[in-house]
Amino acid sequence: MMLKRDVDLKAAVEAAWAAAAAHRGEGKVASYIPALARVDPMKFGIAVVTRSGEAIVAGDADEAFSIQSISKVFMLALALNRIQAMLWERVGREPSGSAFNSIVQLEVEKGKPRNPLINAGALAVTDAVIGDGSPDEAVAALLDYLRSAGDDGAVLTDDEVATSESEAGARNRSLAYFLSAFGNLRNPVEDVLSAYFRQCATAMSCRQLARAGLHLAFDGRDPVTERAPITPSRSRRINSLMLTCGHYDNSGDFAFRVGLPGKSGVGGGILAIVPGEASVCVWSPGLNAAGTSLAGAIALEALVERTGWTVFA
Amino acid sequence: MMLKRDVDLKAAVEAAWAAAAAHRGEGKVASYIPALARVDPMKFGIAVVTRSGEAIVAGDADEAFSIQSISKVFMLALALNRIQAMLWERVGREPSGSAFNSIVQLEVEKGKPRNPLINAGALAVTDAVIGDGSPDEAVAALLDYLRSAGDDGAVLTDDEVATSESEAGARNRSLAYFLSAFGNLRNPVEDVLSAYFRQCATAMSCRQLARAGLHLAFDGRDPVTERAPITPSRSRRINSLMLTCGHYDNSGDFAFRVGLPGKSGVGGGILAIVPGEASVCVWSPGLNAAGTSLAGAIALEALVERTGWTVFA
Amino acid sequence: MMLKRDVDLKAAVEAAWAAAAAHRGEGKVASYIPALARVDPMKFGIAVVTRSGEAIVAGDADEAFSIQSISKVFMLALALNRIQAMLWERVGREPSGSAFNSIVQLEVEKGKPRNPLINAGALAVTDAVIGDGSPDEAVAALLDYLRSAGDDGAVLTDDEVATSESEAGARNRSLAYFLSAFGNLRNPVEDVLSAYFRQCATAMSCRQLARAGLHLAFDGRDPVTERAPITPSRSRRINSLMLTCGHYDNSGDFAFRVGLPGKSGVGGGILAIVPGEASVCVWSPGLNAAGTSLAGAIALEALVERTGWTVFA
Amino acid sequence: MMLKRDVDLKAAVEAAWAAAAAHRGEGKVASYIPALARVDPMKFGIAVVTRSGEAIVAGDADEAFSIQSISKVFMLALALNRIQAMLWERVGREPSGSAFNSIVQLEVEKGKPRNPLINAGALAVTDAVIGDGSPDEAVAALLDYLRSAGDDGAVLTDDEVATSESEAGARNRSLAYFLSAFGNLRNPVEDVLSAYFRQCATAMSCRQLARAGLHLAFDGRDPVTERAPITPSRSRRINSLMLTCGHYDNSGDFAFRVGLPGKSGVGGGILAIVPGEASVCVWSPGLNAAGTSLAGAIALEALVERTGWTVFA
Structure with a gap:
């Protein structure tokens, strides 16, 4: 540099x-x-x-x-802290060459998303952050991380945005059910989506x-x-x-x-x-x-x- | 750093x-x-x-x-020196997410290779280095670059390797004809391949x-x-x-x-x-x-x- | 013949x-x-x-x-009786060359399934059969069709199978939400799935x-x-x-x-x-x-x- | 009927x-x-x-x-007469769902064309018809077949069309070299193309x-x-x-x-x-x-x- x-x-x-x-x-x-x-x-x-x-x-x-998707970076940090290198059994680390919400590679590669920063990968990451806990805890962990790292307690979820995301979330729902069909979500699909839509709605x-x-x-x-x-x-x-x-x-x-x-x-x-x-x-x-x-x-x-x-x- | x-x-x-x-x-x-x-x-x-x-x-x-493909880096430098940003009209700069010799994206993306470091892109780069000159001149330009940059005149093409590459080059030939079908090679296909096989055979x-x-x-x-x-x-x-x-x-x-x-x-x-x-x-x-x-x-x-x-x- | x-x-x-x-x-x-x-x-x-x-x-x-999928033939008949050629605005009629539950083409072709006999197309067909009615009515219409065409009243849905299909239905759910994301389902996704799982469970x-x-x-x-x-x-x-x-x-x-x-x-x-x-x-x-x-x-x-x-x- | x-x-x-x-x-x-x-x-x-x-x-x-491609039907007949079911080891018999000159499946399916009526498959068929003979013999065999089956000796190759096909044949050349790279042509690529362009030029x-x-x-x-x-x-x-x-x-x-x-x-x-x-x-x-x-x-x-x-x- x-x-x-x-x-x-x-x-x-x-x-x-x-x-x-x-x-x-x-x-x-x-x-x-x-x-x-x-x-x-x-x-x-x-x-x-x-x-x-x-x-x-x-x-x-x-x-x-x-x-929105910038939240994926911090959720990735939390997931790595939580399950370490085991994350890479569930998510790859290659550029996808595809759109954020593409599902094509997910079929070809049998439910393992290319990387943690496309939507499919981020859903698996969020599932890992939830772990044995609840979606609420995962969202709280993200807010804690952002507040602590940013040295600023005033970080909130925009609930209106989160609700709208869920209502308009058919494409992400499709991705999540696809992951689930391949056993790549440990938690119920709607739990993972609930946390995911809220992490994206961080303001x-x-x-x-x-x-x-x-x-x-x-x-x-x-x-x-x-x-x-x-x-x-x-x-x-x-x-x-x-x-x-x-x-x-x-x-x-x-x-x-x-x-x-x-x-x-x-x-x-x-x-x-x-x-x-x-x-x-x-x-x-x-x-x-x-x-x-x-x-x-x-x-x-x-x-x-x-x-x-x-x-x- | x-x-x-x-x-x-x-x-x-x-x-x-x-x-x-x-x-x-x-x-x-x-x-x-x-x-x-x-x-x-x-x-x-x-x-x-x-x-x-x-x-x-x-x-x-x-x-x-x-x-072999490390030559693509230096040919890219030569092509940028020769035709500057016009290169990016003919070659993209995104990771492909695919194998070095894949042709799938080339069809979907109508003959524009994803980047200059996969084989298809490197062929277009070599074609740009040839320009209005000859394959021999392009290979000579590469050797000059390597000798000058490396401060060492003893850089040669291994002709045996180059000949073998050409004989075993059906997959690269297929890529080159595909590029040509989309007008993305200006020089005859075999000229481009001749330079390409020799650049890879640099020892x-x-x-x-x-x-x-x-x-x-x-x-x-x-x-x-x-x-x-x-x-x-x-x-x-x-x-x-x-x-x-x-x-x-x-x-x-x-x-x-x-x-x-x-x-x-x-x-x-x-x-x-x-x-x-x-x-x-x-x-x-x-x-x-x-x-x-x-x-x-x-x-x-x-x-x-x-x-x-x-x-x- | x-x-x-x-x-x-x-x-x-x-x-x-x-x-x-x-x-x-x-x-x-x-x-x-x-x-x-x-x-x-x-x-x-x-x-x-x-x-x-x-x-x-x-x-x-x-x-x-x-x-199972043989039901798709009869649901297709019902859908054509109901909305005629309008069906072909929502579903194609080309072989897919892909597996029954593939989602790849559905992304490339923006939510229009290749044909009514792959799962994605059959979901759109079932949605058309539901129309402004209910999933129950669509399933009843199928049973009526089969009983009448077969001149045999003893055709039933196997409810155990239907329930299991739904529980194991993540892949079909993914397809249905994908269709929904492209506006190719008129009814709620779970309604369409409810009818779909039951049609497949016909014994x-x-x-x-x-x-x-x-x-x-x-x-x-x-x-x-x-x-x-x-x-x-x-x-x-x-x-x-x-x-x-x-x-x-x-x-x-x-x-x-x-x-x-x-x-x-x-x-x-x-x-x-x-x-x-x-x-x-x-x-x-x-x-x-x-x-x-x-x-x-x-x-x-x-x-x-x-x-x-x-x-x- | x-x-x-x-x-x-x-x-x-x-x-x-x-x-x-x-x-x-x-x-x-x-x-x-x-x-x-x-x-x-x-x-x-x-x-x-x-x-x-x-x-x-x-x-x-x-x-x-x-x-043009109608010739593929008769070349298929000749190939089946010549090598029987062995043809199906080299060519599939499924609809491709793709354009006539697509190369995508050929990569995914490792050089085995989907069927004998797409260009890639037809090239493999023509190679089978050539067998141990020459491209000229293969073209002659096609003309014989058409003349005999049509009870009309006046069937000819339009040489101008054949020459033009070859000159404009980069896409087919790409397919042929791709097949060759996977060992799915027994004859030299240009021999197979020579026969292929002439069969298409039948008038x-x-x-x-x-x-x-x-x-x-x-x-x-x-x-x-x-x-x-x-x-x-x-x-x-x-x-x-x-x-x-x-x-x-x-x-x-x-x-x-x-x-x-x-x-x-x-x-x-x-x-x-x-x-x-x-x-x-x-x-x-x-x-x-x-x-x-x-x-x-x-x-x-x-x-x-x-x-x-x-x-x-």
């Missing part, structure tokens, strides 16, 4: 904001549930949190949005989410609180999975353009990790075809252009 | 050698051509070349082997190959010779493609385990890039199911375990 | 029985629910019903078995089922009762779908070997139609890889060898 | 002509080679040849056109082709000449393959609408067999998406509507 040490981070964040501004409103806002559909497409927020815990922000960085701001991801930039240990929710080895591997699989069939393109581990959510958020340096969260609701925030990705490109941040140099 | 600064690189290379030693002979030696089939499966070499150009080696690090040792890849660890500029065959931006992007796509349907697993951009070849070589630090080449002929050197990957795991090298922390 | 007019049908049925006898017990009895798993694998029945309504039988022709003997299918051999009109539950055009088209799609990825092979429209069920039954001549039902629980009764298909081959029955000469 | 015995076949052919007339020019004329592209899209011919050998014709029934009129197919309607024995180029069993099985696989991913629809074994060619011809009654050939160059003559299929629908011809009643 060759940081241009003289970089003015505040200027870089403003440059990112400026680069993205013209692209706000482009792309397609997720519309399968009312709560997502009615979000203002012109919203844009960015927060960069560095080693000191300081946040450099711009735009709507303090407005909570639905983190956080860019500032909160960047802060909560900071430990992933420092080998699993938060440089401010010194809390280490995960081991160095797991932190690195979560980053590797974000880089290779974090954007479904857009993962390669994201790595090519941005050069950092990242995870997108259909709420328009992207969490990106700069190992050894910082954690970044951008938010803008308009999505590209693969469900990644269009203006968000442009902002990240501008940010790494200014800062020299990349894992590839 | 958090290098454990007090690491004894020589000890780390020896540890890598020791870790791999027990696994020599495991896996399957490529057998589709005699010249590869008769290589001693117990061979193992490793070379680490650092910023100073110094090589730390162990085992058969000075024995030339067939670099280099671990020491040579690690040295030739060193510029990829330093943003495209060799830290010793100061020669810069590619721009920083292209260097980073080649690394990103190696990380997400360098091992076909084993790319995610390699990133997970080794945490470095890498490219495997069925000759048993793996080139791995440690941005800002070093370039590494391992060689051992026994392959896993995805065509990556089995003992080679184990050696790399041991090496990064000792050195702390990873792009993810 | 070139019937060898001097054929002794009784001798032909006995020959079929003899040919199949040695193969009883071969193949794999469906085991996903207890009620199917515990059926004696040595069971074998055959019934041929001709224009006069006379049944020539052998073996366990009067023992009721679970008709009939070879004699009953052959008799109930007789109208399909006579352009939709029963030659004995003169009842015509379907039009000539629909009868022909149901036969065409049985021929091209009646055995999933074994349909071509069945047409090749037996040469008659047919439909298999995982209970071990096969209904085959001899246009202008007869209706045949065989039953033996051991299945081939595609879920077609192994001894049953052998019996049909022997029968058509003796009788010269085929639609292809 | 319930022929309406009082049908006026001449009137039926005229009705078919009238039904098709309005649809001439619809669809897309094959344009990948000049000789096909310049055929007048308004051409339409129909010929029905009955047991007596009499031909009832309308339109351009005596104009020769390129039979025949509707009258000639219907006459040449007549034996398929009479269990392999021509009712006029009493010549029997194939056994009854093979005749039936060729008909079954035409019915389940004769129109690629449009086979089910053709069986549904027309109800007869048939084989289409991209030259616009369709050969349809009415077992026990007649052989029919229609020709009109405009194709549907699956490569079946659009007006031709409409004419066949009208013909079977009038005559009651179908194998399904």
